Amino acid sequence: MLKKTGRYDAFKLKWHPCYSDPPTVYPIPNHQFWDSDVAKWIEGACYLLVDRYDAEIDLAVQELVQMIREAQDPDGYLNIHYSVVEPGKRFTNLRDMHELYNAGHLIEGALAHRLYYKNNEMMTPILKYADLLAATLGDQEGQIPGYPGHPEIELALLRLYKVTNDPKHLKLALFFVEERGNASGGEEKRHYYDVEAEARGESEHDLPMYYPAAKSYWYQQAHLPIVDQMTVEGHSVRAMYLLTAVADLVRIEQPDSDFGTKYLPTLHQLWSNMIEKKSYVTGGIGAMKKWEGFGMDYFLPHGTDEGGCYAETCAAIGVMMLAERLLQVELNGHYADIMELCLYNAVLTSMSLDGKAFTYVNQLASSDQDLSQRHEWFECACCPPNVTRTLGFLGGYIWSHTVEDSGAVVNVHLYTSATLALQIGESKVEITQKTNWPWEGDVQFDIRTDQSLLDIQLRLRVPGWVKSWEITPRPDQFDVQDGYLYLGAEWLQNNPSFRFSCPMQPRLVRPHPLAMQPVVYIMRGPIVYCIEDIDHPWEKNHFKMTMFNPESHLREEIRSQPDQHVAIVADKGAAGDLDTSSWNGQITAESKNETSGEARKLHFIPYYLRANRGGRDELTTE
Amino acid sequence: MLKKTGRYDAFKLKWHPCYSDPPTVYPIPNHQFWDSDVAKWIEGACYLLVDRYDAEIDLAVQELVQMIREAQDPDGYLNIHYSVVEPGKRFTNLRDMHELYNAGHLIEGALAHRLYYKNNEMMTPILKYADLLAATLGDQEGQIPGYPGHPEIELALLRLYKVTNDPKHLKLALFFVEERGNASGGEEKRHYYDVEAEARGESEHDLPMYYPAAKSYWYQQAHLPIVDQMTVEGHSVRAMYLLTAVADLVRIEQPDSDFGTKYLPTLHQLWSNMIEKKSYVTGGIGAMKKWEGFGMDYFLPHGTDEGGCYAETCAAIGVMMLAERLLQVELNGHYADIMELCLYNAVLTSMSLDGKAFTYVNQLASSDQDLSQRHEWFECACCPPNVTRTLGFLGGYIWSHTVEDSGAVVNVHLYTSATLALQIGESKVEITQKTNWPWEGDVQFDIRTDQSLLDIQLRLRVPGWVKSWEITPRPDQFDVQDGYLYLGAEWLQNNPSFRFSCPMQPRLVRPHPLAMQPVVYIMRGPIVYCIEDIDHPWEKNHFKMTMFNPESHLREEIRSQPDQHVAIVADKGAAGDLDTSSWNGQITAESKNETSGEARKLHFIPYYLRANRGGRDELTTE
Incomplete structure (x- = not known):
């Protein structure tokens, strides 16, 4: 589909006839997201190549990376639309355009590329682009004090920072998060989107199609600084990507900042608001089609004929991303319950069994206006490659772990047939789970180590929906904390094979x-x-x-x-x-x-x- | 309030400081409706002066009429905004501006004025204005092929036509009704609102605040010709005023037109859609605040925190107007039931008992966002003077009648204490009803005539909500048709006093x-x-x-x-x-x-x- 639609070749920076199409969703050019479609495909491909090598896909990744390298401006800039269609207009519409969102996906693509290829073919140009962004945007004199309408680069920069440890990557992400929604920002002490729109000569009545009214900055979660937001509002994918970055920040330790104290209350508040008042039974979020996002508290119609049930695929993926981060902040089965709910329902539903048709919207009930159908592709094709990379990254959702010198703590969030291989010092450990989940609730665990005295600790999620559960052999006593069964090293050394059972009915x-x-x-x-x-x-x-x-x-x-x-x-x-x-x-x-x-x-x-x-x-x- | 806010003196055509205020509801200037506020007050005052003379009010009406006469342009044009604020721009924005709506209310005011004062002080300038409109708008060469964004002038012209019998009044009303929603109208064979917007140089993304998307012409019931509309859509007051005019048309007999065959199916269709799927228990209509109008079928939230419950006062008045016309088309108690429901609930609720505070929105449940409160006045003050004129015209809702040489048919739609005086040939008849309705269901009727053999027939509405009813003395047999009890001349001659009882519980x-x-x-x-x-x-x-x-x-x-x-x-x-x-x-x-x-x-x-x-x-x- 990337090839068929022109996306595959777009980094060649040639004119495509569709570049002159009027925007379907004014004012966003339809091809605005193409960079991210390619980047997400690269990211997903690199994850999945690990599982099963495919020469055609390998070649395509390499070809795309070469195009990306060649598309880069000498100063590091890298964007299809602003290179081909509106040269000279870069960074003039951060509110509506997806320039920085695309950059974020390029970063995530480069990270996956580096992981698989173990070279810097993609990372090098992306780091150069990141340098340009870090030099151009920020709160220093001469910098643009703006931030992206669609968050994504924040979480990408924080993923990048984890690898590079380069303070400018953290600094830029932090600036984007903290400046967002500042009503008196920059030198003009005004909201950046006001300043920017004025500079474009835009009438405030010239409304983007997704704005219910002038200056609906809540659409972009930019109506208030994030720490002042008490309800989760606006475009649901944007909200999830932003909060994922905020949750990433919480885990970053800095000598003079306690991001946890600053941001954890906001994360709790917005998560609770979302789960208790703005989520569907499937884990889908965002009832409203117009702004692809959250409606009022408890406004959760089941279909278009009742007022909406958008529940965008990417938004559910965003919930999974956020839950995955929150599980790293605080191990609580509730987050994993929601992550599992989203995965099996709001996300998996978006792809046909043959992998060739997709949904964007995941309604709970069909209507004559909106039948229950999947489609081959979308003009705004964010969802299909997002599913690809999510399935490619599934291991990251199944478990999390920390490895230390003589042992490891492994948290099991999801049950499926999978193996986790760890290197602990000189030792190798393989933890395998085998199950017919979700149809049956028995999970067989086997821990294989090349030495028996490793300090392996397992924490198994006890799903919130089970009424009872069993573990065989049966320990003398159980230690269950916040929805996780803690199995200690001693018991596991004696019981490297055991069964965990959650009856399902x-x-x-x-x-x-x-x-x-x-x-x-x-x-x-x-x-x-x-x-x-x-x-x-x-x-x-x-x-x-x-x-x-x-x-x-x-x-x-x-x-x-x-x-x-x-x-x-x-x-x-x-x-x-x-x-x-x-x-x-x-x-x-x-x-x-x-x-x-x-x-x-x-x-x-x-x-x-x-x-x-x-x-x-x-x-x-x- | 008219004096305090500047409306009273506005026909003096002096600049008022508020004329430069930015529109609260873009792009409509806040003072755009002032002509109609004054006209509706005149109309209401003239009805109510009949009941109780008040010298101050009489003087005010006369003073206002004098101002209106002096405000008229030599060519007949008469509008505050386009005379003072945008001279030269008349008839350039029929879609958004209320020029023709104001003209309609001036006509209705003139009709009421003539009825009370029995002179043409107001009617003469209004007829001159109507001449200008009839010459300017229409489908002839050189005419503007447009129609008002807010219907009202149609029903006003048809009321006027009933008095003047001047074919140009009918013709203009008919043109407005029939051209509305024509996608290939005028010489350009396009939708008039497209042509007009283009002539104004307007971007299609320059959205009026009430438009959810570009060209939301359903807001104005101009998305389709009225006969092709299958659901009642958009701004609910506009819809009701338009349909009231359509119902008026049905009763007009023309040699070469059968308006009944043409329009009655549409009236039935849209009425049913409204009653069955888009009405509140109070008779209120129009759930959606953004466009002050109808939502989807069955979307009837009770309050702002559930998604809306606009139920505008004027819209309920519009339902009463439409029901009153439909009762003249076909005598069916269902229309009177709805008319009564609206009157006692959706309309009466809009005014405080002291008559000094009003509601615009009539929600079924309050919320922190929208408390259950009335207000002294509104920037867009359509509702208060609409209530005034509705209460002034109450007799027109209570009963309808046709008088012939030797008798009359009187339909009793609503029960209250009231007297209807009729002149039948040389005879005088007074029909009186006396009741403590709606608290008690007994209604005492007395027919007083100066000669006993008049052919008076009464038809009493049997409310749809009664389980049983009685009439005393009790006739030998009952003739109930479509929710009306038909009482014939003979029985009434023998029983000029009788009691009709509807038990209430x-x-x-x-x-x-x-x-x-x-x-x-x-x-x-x-x-x-x-x-x-x-x-x-x-x-x-x-x-x-x-x-x-x-x-x-x-x-x-x-x-x-x-x-x-x-x-x-x-x-x-x-x-x-x-x-x-x-x-x-x-x-x-x-x-x-x-x-x-x-x-x-x-x-x-x-x-x-x-x-x-x-x-x-x-x-x-x-």
Whole structure:
């Protein structure tokens, strides 16, 4: 798709006919993100090449990197749009344009490239670009006191800093985070986006399509300094990327700064607001299509015909990124629960089983306006390569660890079949988990070491949704802290093989009462279930009138189509159809909600498997 | 207030300092509606002077009319803004500016003025202005092929036509109605608002504040020709005023046009869509604040913190206007039910008992963002004088009649204490109804005639909400058609005094299930009830957590504060508080909605009496 759409060759800096297309989302040129599409593909490719070498992909990465090297301006600048379409306009619209966002993805691409290729072919030009950015942007005289409309470079710079330890990478990231939302910034003591818009000669009524009103800077989380924000607002991907950088900052120790004290309360506040009041059952966030972001507290409609259910794929990936960082800040199973929820539902649902079709929006219920469909590609194609790199980086979500001289602490956040290989001093350790998760809850662990007295400690997440769990052999006593079972070195030395078991069974969950959704959801383990029209040929209108009987018996069935999964069947799950005849021609009626028609069988399939079997593309999770 | 704010003297065409204020609602100058504020006040004053003469008001009307006469341009043009602020720019922005809307209200004012003063002091200049408009706008060569962004002049011209019978008044109204939404209109075969915006040199991204996106012409009901519209969309006052004109057209007989065949299906379609899917329990319409209008089907949140509940006063008045016209097209009690519902709830609630404070927005539930408060005045002050003229014209809503040589048919739509005096040939007839409606359901009718054999027929609305009714003396048989009890001349000659009784008792009603509001409302007769914090000092958060027990006994209490009314008390109406602790820190929970705390007494007061007794301005209707 990169080749087909022109993105692959874009770093050759030739004119592409689509560069003159009017923006679909004014004022952002449609090709504005191309740099990041390529960079994210490189990042994902480099992760996945580790798993399975592919000569064509290897060659493509190298070819792209060569193009990127050649596209660089002598002064280090590196951007397709501003090199080809608007030369001379660089850094004049940080608010709307994705110049620094693209730079961030180039940095992340370079980090992955260096990891796989173990050379600096990509890193060298990117470091040069970072030097230019560090020289150009900041609070010193002659610098542009601005920050990106779409955060991303902050977290990228902090990832880079971890590798380079170059203070200017930290400094620039910190400047971007701290200056953001400053109403009296720069020499003019004004909001940078005001200053910048004025310099562009822009009327305040010339509204970007995603702005509900003039100066809707909350869209960019730039309405207030981050530490003063009490609710998570605006474009949800931007919010997650920004908070991920903030969480990264917390772990950075500096002689004269305590980032934890400064930022941890904000992270807690915004995370809680998001989870309690602005998240869907799938972990999806951002109900509102217009600004691809958060609505009001508890405003969580299930589909377009109810007012929205955007739940962008990239935003759920952002939640995973943030959760992954927070788990490093404080080991709490809650973050891993949310990370797992997002992965299996809000993220996995975005790709078809054959890996060739994607969603951008992940609604909980379809409607005539928005069927349950995947697409081959998007004009703004942020999601597909984001899924690629997320799946490539899955190991980073499954576990985290710290290695010391004679041992290691390994935190197991997610369960799947995987192996972690560690080098501890002179010793090699392999920790393997084997499971049919999420269909079965038994996980077999095996620790293989080349010497028996290593101080290995394991911390296993106890999912928040389990009612009981077991570990075999059974320790004399358990140490569970904040949702993690702490297994000490001694017990593990005696029990290098053990089984951790989380029984799974269907359960009904409900949204917060203030969300005013008169629904229940079916979950089993981390999986959210849905129903699709293909299993229910009697369905006429997206299941809107189907009344679920919450007392019905939920039976599990192992199925292999469209892929191995546990389906759930409720033989009389549909109590009948909602009878609204009392309301015909009326505003209100004295009737209670009544049901007509016969009870029918409902087939529930994991939400992420939706839209893989044909049908009329109707679904609901309710 | 007209004097205090500068409106009273504005037709003197002097500069007012506020004329240079930036628009609060871009791009509409704040003083844009001043002409209409004055005209609506004149209209209301002329209606009310009939009831009770007041020398000060009489003098003010005469003074204003004199100013209007002097403000008229020699060519007939008459508009404050374009005479004082933007001379030379007349008719260049029909889409946003209220030039023709103002003209419509001037016409309606002139009609009321002529009715009361029985002279043409106001009518003469207005007819001259109408001549100019008829010459300037239309589909002939050299004419501007445009139509007003805010309908009003259409219905005003049709009211005028009924008096003047001048075909150019009908023709202009018809042109405005039929050209509206024409995508290939005028010589350029394009949408007039596109042509006009281009002529102004306007960027399509220069968005009026009420436009969610470029060219949101549905805001003005100009996205499609009216006959092609299947759902009622956009600004709700505009929609109601437009449809009122369309309903007026239906009753006009023309040799070569059957307006009924053409427009009645559209009226039925849009009315049904509005009532079934876009109306609040109070009859209020238009959930969305941004465009002061309709949201999606069934999107009817109760307050700002749920996503809206605009329910503008003027829009409810518009529903009454439309219902009043539809009742003349087809006598059906359903229209009168809605008219009564709007009057007692969505309209009456907009004025404080002392007549000095008003609402613009009529939410069903308050929130911290929007308390339940009235205000002395508004920058855009359409609502207060609209209430004035509506109350002044109440007789027109109570009954309609047709008089012929030897008799009359009188339709009684609303019950209250009132007298209708008719001249039938040489005879005088007085029909009087006397009742304590809506607190009691007995209505005493008396027909007084100076000769006994007149062919008087009465049709009494049987409210849709009554379960049973009685008429005393009791006729041998009843003729009820479409919600009206038809009483014939013979029975009435024998029973010139009779009583019609509709027992009233509290009832619980529910919104349509697809509105997904887990609430019940309490009604009694046409009155919707609410609860206020002043009666419930234990209330903390706008009753959001108070769980009503729908099984509780509802007891009536006659009260005299803040005004005579029947209150409803439920001794254990509050089952307790919603317990949401299971959701703390979670997206979903397995818990059902549970209640904690003790059952408590709830006091229900008519919604229209809200915010007359102090308190913390918290209310809910749920």
